[in-house]
Amino acid sequence: MSDAFDAADPADGSSSAGARPYDALLLLSFGGPEGPDDVVPFLENVTRGRGIPRERLAEVGEHYFQFGGVSPINAQCRQLLEAVRKEFAEAAVDLPVYWGNRNWTPYLIDTLREMVHDGRRRVLTLVTSAYASYSGCRQYRENLAEALATLEAEGLELPRVDKLRHYFNHPGFIAPVADGVLAALATLPAAVRDGAHLAFTTHSVPVSAADTSGPPEAHGEGGAYVAQHLDAARLVAEAVRERTGVDRSWELVYQSRSGPPQVPWLEPDICDHLEALHARGAPAAVMVPIGFVSDHMEVLYDLDTEATARAAELGLPVARSATVGTDPRFTAAIRELVLERAALERGAQPERCALGMLGPSHDVCPVGCCPARTPKPAAAGADSPYP
Numbered sequence: 001m002s003d004a005f006d007a008a009d010p011a012d013g014s015s016s017a018g019a020r021p022y023d024a025l026l027l028l029s030f031g032g033p034e035g036p037d038d039v040v041p042f043l044e045n046v047t048r049g050r051g052i053p054r055e056r057l058a059e060v061g062e063h064y065f066q067f068g069g070v071s072p073i074n075a076q077c078r079q080l081l082e083a084v085r086k087e088f089a090e091a092a093v094d095l096p097v098y099w100g101n102r103n104w105t106p107y108l109i110d111t112l113r114e115m116v117h118d119g120r121r122r123v124l125t126l127v128t129s130a131y132a133s134y135s136g137c138r139q140y141r142e143n144l145a146e147a148l149a150t151l152e153a154e155g156l157e158l159p160r161v162d163k164l165r166h167y168f169n170h171p172g173f174i175a176p177v178a179d180g181v182l183a184a185l186a187t188l189p190a191a192v193r194d195g196a197h198l199a200f201t202t203h204s205v206p207v208s209a210a211d212t213s214g215p216p217e218a219h220g221e222g223g224a225y226v227a228q229h230l231d232a233a234r235l236v237a238e239a240v241r242e243r244t245g246v247d248r249s250w251e252l253v254y255q256s257r258s259g260p261p262q263v264p265w266l267e268p269d270i271c272d273h274l275e276a277l278h279a280r281g282a283p284a285a286v287m288v289p290i291g292f293v294s295d296h297m298e299v300l301y302d303l304d305t306e307a308t309a310r311a312a313e314l315g316l317p318v319a320r321s322a323t324v325g326t327d328p329r330f331t332a333a334i335r336e337l338v339l340e341r342a343a344l345e346r347g348a349q350p351e352r353c354a355l356g357m358l359g360p361s362h363d364v365c366p367v368g369c370c371p372a373r374t375p376k377p378a379a380a381g382a383d384s385p386y387p
C-alpha cells in the first residue's frame, strides 16, 4: 500500500486502517422463492407465528405463481453482492462480503456458520431495508441472535456481529431515487408531466408497530418509521423540484398490507390514493417505491401489476420510478458507511454523511428500539445477549 494511503484522512475511506476491526460484511436480506415448488414453503417461513389469514397467503402465493414462482429478490441480492465486491476492490477495501437470508436459501444460519469456519471474528451487517421498523430492523437482529444461539449450541466460537446504521437519508440513497423520479416523469405524456403528483410508497405495517418504531424517544404517532420515510420523501421531492423547476404535490402512502382486517395498518393504500388523486383532478402520478431498495415482488406485483391496473381503469396516467438497486452511488454509500463505522469502532471521528432533518441515525439500536409483540433475544443492539 502506498504512502498516500497511509497519510489519508480515515473519514474519506482511503486510510490504511480500511475496514479494521471488521473482517467481513454480511448482506442480510429477506429471501424469496426461486421456482413454483418453493412458493408455499417460503410463505410458511415468512408467516410462521405471525397470524396472517389463510386467504391472504393464498392470494400472495398467486402473485408469485403469476411470475413463474420466482421472486426477483435473490437475483437482485446476487447483483448487489457483486456490485459491493467490485466497489470494495476498486477502493482497495479488503473486506470479504457474504450473503444470507431470513426466509430462503442461502439461509442466514448457513452463511454465518461458513463465516465462522472461514475465521471471521468481527462481522458488520448490511440489511436490505433502509428504515427503522420491527420488520426491517429488529426482526433481522432476532434472526442474527437465533443463528448465533445455534452456532453456540454447535460449540463454535461466536463472532461479534454489528449492524450498519439506517441509510434512508444518505445522499447515495436519495440521489438515485430522485434520478429515478426524473426518468419516470419523462415517460409520462408531456401534457400531464408538470401536473404529475408524486406518490411515495412503502410497505404498510401495523399502526402499533409504526408507533413504537425506532428508539424509545422516537415513539409516538407513526414513530421513526413514518418520520424517516417523510424525511426521505421530502428530500427527493425537493431534488425533483430543483431539477425541473416544477413544484409538484407529494404524499407518503402505503402498499402490501397484510394481517387480519380488524388490526389497523398504515393507510392510505396506494390504490385508494390513486382513486383519491383522480377524484381531485390530478392529471397523472409517479409511484415512487422509496421504502424498498430493489424491484422485488412487492414492486412488481403490488405497484406494476395491481396499482397500475387500477390507474388504467381510472384513466389516470402513471409511471413507476426505479429503486436504487446497484446504482454506483448506492454502492459507494455502502462503502462509505462501512468505513465510517469501522473508523468509529477504532475510536476515530469520521464524517457522518446524512441529508434532511433527522441527522445520521444511531449506530447501535438502544434498548426498547422497535420492540416485538413477543420479546425475543436480538443481536447487534444494546440489548444483545452476545458481546
Ligand SMILES: CC1=C(CCC(=O)O)c2cc3nc(cc4[nH]c(cc5[nH]c(cc1n2)c(C)c5CCC(=O)O)c(CCC(=O)O)c4C)C(CCC(=O)O)=C3C
Pocket (backbone or CB within 6 Å): 030, 031, 032, 033, 043, 046, 047, 050, 052, 056, 057, 060, 071, 072, 073, 128, 129, 133, 135, 136, 203, 204, 205, 206, 256, 257, 258, 259, 291, 296, 297, 298
Ligand atoms: C416493513 C416491511 C418490509 C420492508 C423492509 C424489508 O425489506 O425488510 C418488507 C419487505 C418484504 N416483504 C416481503 C414479502 C412478504 N412480506 C410479508 C408479510 C409482511 N411484511 C411486513 C413488513 C415488511 N415487509 C409485515 C409487517 C408483514 C406481515 C407479517 C409479519 O408481521 O411478519 C409476506 C407474507 C404474505 C403477506 O401477507 O404479504 C411476504 C411474502 C419481501 C420479499 C419480496 C419478494 O419476494 O420479492 C420483502 C422484501
Ligand SMILES: [Fe+2]
Pocket (backbone or CB within 6 Å): 203
Ligand atoms: Fe413484507
